Amino acid sequence: MLYLRGSAAPHPHVALPLAHGALGVVGLGLLIAILRHGLPQADNGTGGFGAVAAALFALALVFGLLIAHAAWRGRRPGGVVVASHASLAIAGLVVLLTLVALG
Secondary structure (H helix, E strand, O other): OHHHHOOOOOOOOOHHHHHHHHHHHHHHHHHHHHHHHOOOOOOOOOOOHHHHHHHHHHHHHHHHHHHHHHHHOOOOOOHHHHHHHHHHHHHHHHHHHHHHHHO
């Protein structure tokens, strides 16, 4: 959300982006661990939703690392990178919540 304020926006405390990234990595790791253990059989067509959610979260992580790299170099990340990061994470969350709701 700070990205929308432009370059004049104050930089967040260094702990905030680190906590955001750590939470994302831990969540992706837990999802992969659960998927490796196996999900119960579903007869409603949601069998591949876990793998799709993990792939979307992994792509969001890659875009998040691109954002972190740009910030580390003192640059402002491009809007497409930030929008892709957010969109992929939201899509992964929607797919995961659909799996939980219908699974």
